[in-house]
Amino acid sequence: MEHKQKNTFADEIKKATNISIARCYQCGKCSAGCPMAVEMDYPPSLILRMLQSNIKDEEVLKSKTIWLCLNCETCVSRCPQDVDLPTLMDFLRSVSLKLGKSNPKSKKIIAFHKSFLESIKNTGKLHEISLIASYKLKVFDLFQDVNNVPAMLKKGKLHVLPEKVKNMKSIKKIFSKTVDGKEKI
């Protein structure tokens, strides 16, 4: 009798990132050292357990956890099984975004990342004022950090006009070949 196994999300992860979810034996070291675990809906080791069980993939993609991970790399540095959690989180975020499953409570974090990339796409470099303006429009939080602006200008920490990469064509090309039309930056 032929026994066909369904392709699981864990298989997909293995193919895209070379990370074996099955290697995790739930020691919990990642969750113990994670500076963001207290704010997460599922601590990192539980995310791995959910992916192992293969019935909670949807919850993982909809979790706040994947967006709260700061990629500080503490977990992978201490993991006895060398499970690269930060790279896994990067992958989960991109899938969550592509499938439109990102957690509404993570809206601000995602808006910040997108505004950041927008700035790079427009000038090749980060321009803080454009970044903050675009971010504020995305989250409708017009007054946050306004107090800091005069002091920052006075200390010479903000450029009013952006510095631009000369060969902007090369930057636009990088964006059109990677994110444009997919994640819509």
Next chain:
Amino acid sequence: MKIGFYPGCSLSGTAREYNESVVAIANAFQIELITISDWNCCGATAAHNINKILSLSLPARILALAEKDGLTEIVVPCAACYNRLASAKYHLEENEELKNEVTQTIELDYTGNVQIINVIQFIEKYILNKLEKKLEKTFLQKVACYYGCLLVRPNKVLSFDREEDPLLMDNVMKKLGADSIDWAFKTECCGAGFSVSQTETVARLSGKIIEDAVLRGAEAIIVACPMCHSNLDMRRKEINNYMNTKTDIPVIYITQAIGLAIGLSEKDLGIHRHFVPVNLKMETLTENKHIIENLVKTEE
């Protein structure tokens, strides 16, 4: 002596004083920094959070341009840029398929032969052995050297210092006379890129770092990352509100510390650009003092 230089976006904006102090000490030690022509942003946290190929292509373009400029070694003072550049180099070296995809994306030749060093490695390699001769003042304080995440992790990729208890910055500060303390938050995360989108998180994480440094008697925190600096310095008001404290411990860059010790002016080092005022008393070294020290040593 010449070396390639990737300043990155922070150093030309919010961390202007880091750039000023890197350039000032390079000049003082006759090191010429050659900026990579037409450099772009490394993509920082945002790029790898959203798209893998984008997050590798942006650093790869920078490294390809450095190759084109004929640079064989580049110093990257921003810890975040250093991490992104080194990670891209590592992953492209590991995976031929990925390297092809990225080189096709950037449409530039990329061989991966540029050596990437962070600011501590730069100091170790080109400044440390000449430091003593130039020393004019020494620090009298207890200081907490704060490395953060991106300078030291992951060790597999960066191969820099000890992952859990790095010491290289402490060694530099000891050479400047400071008493670098042993503390628990050397490599804890400051909240990094959440400064705007989740300021409370930054207040909590950076607050714990400052609290531990103060509790152990540190009088200054020494950093080598513009994100760590802006979170610990520019966000101090938010931190103090969150922690219900009134800490005023200053946060300075390692390059500023060296600059002060070799007698450069505070203005040239951008000390006035910090939000938390920096008033660190230093002892001026005189020839007499050297003679007295030597006398004491021989008597002992």
